[in-house]
Amino acid sequence: MAKLKTTFFCQSCGAQYSKWQGQCNSCKSWNTIEEEVIEKPKKGDWKTTVNNDTSRAAKPLKISEIDTTNTPRLNLLDSELNRVLGGGIVPGSLTLLGGEPGIGKSTLMLQIALKLPYVTLYISGEESQKQIKLRAQRIAPNSEHCYILTETNTQKIFRQIDTIKPQIIVVDSIQTLQSDFLEASAGSVSQIKQTTSELMKFSKETATPIILIGHITKDGSIAGPKILEHMVDTVLQFEGDRNHVFRILRAHKNRFGSTHELGIYEMQGDGLKEVKNPSQILISEKDSPLSGNAVAVTLEGVRPLLVEVQALVSSAVYGTPQRSATGFNAKRLNMLLAVLEKRAGFKLAAKDVFLNITGGINVKDPAIDLAVVAAILSSNNDAVLTQNYCFAGEIGLSGEIRPVQRVEKRITEAEKLGFEAIFIAKHNKFNLKPKNIQIHLISKIEELLDFF
Ligand code: TYD
């Protein structure tokens, strides 16, 4: 028997080594290098490849000759997902959906597969057909066109695809697939690479869109080699707090659209429901205003999203004060505290600061800064913002309030939701004369103090 060929791969970045070592040279992580059995490709120079490779007949075309007329995007009948993808899914595209376990990836993909009016194939390597049927009954009991296949071997999968001829395929998950061409176990770097490239080839040649579900690692990146993210056309991330009902779908990479759009879902007993008007869902109704609360008018994609920021500032009991942020970058919080300390003279170095963005979501728009600072000041002074205020401004290192984009949209939304005043940067240009909302222009954080 021929000796098995093996090689060593870093399980986190995919770098290849001829022998084992403790630390990966390229990504510097420890104990990630594992041995995998591989089949080396047959030797041959480029001439033999040219003469023997008759399987593909791709030839170069002038860009003006390439025909794009008959490839409309497929509507997935889910306005949130359609928007995040840039207006439906592109035929022949490979999409990767990542997210923490239990966040709802399988639920989202199954409910789309069940809803579509054309033949869909949902391949699961994680759950049995019965389990999937039970889940499907909670979501949408009657679907004529959705096939469920529980199989992990790609060659067998392609045989089934050939008979069913699905128009869209979901694979749950890429880490469970295995190809006959490799000996390595499912989920290893070489299997992920191999099965993804087989699926990619199939998808491009038949113009069938494929959605791959991917696991993520402890630190939140998609498990397997980084190359997986390079191979696919679109990388979507499904995030949220499992203890809250809201889930957010973002595009991290999109070859066919912008990555600024955001989809919001609510997890209910019968699947994920689209949240059509998200702007006020995250703000709680209160009878009387409380200290330490401030509302930020953020923008996700083109849609305004109002979020409530809560801060708690208390005297530090131990020598090193605690800083804790949920839904907000902890480094950014430290930066904002340093700015407050230096520019506004607050002695926050001896204070514990806890920050929470309500609703369990993670906001990336820098316009939230001003609300964070307002909430911290309000909690520190135990002073309540007497009016119904909201904020939209980024804060610079010297304590200046910086303009934010699309401020008119934010003002209009805040006015619509009944806020009495909005704080924005002095240099923010806008062409609006709103009747029901006051606009406070400020240029430094100290100026906020007059309003408490
Ligand atoms: P799931 O799609 O299995 O997560 P993933 O594939 O990302 O690991 O989602 C599992 C969670 O969703 C589970 O904890 C129960 C919850 N859920 C609902 O609340 N309502 C539903 O209708 C369904 C199907 C699931």
Ligand code: MG
């Ligand atoms: Mg799942």
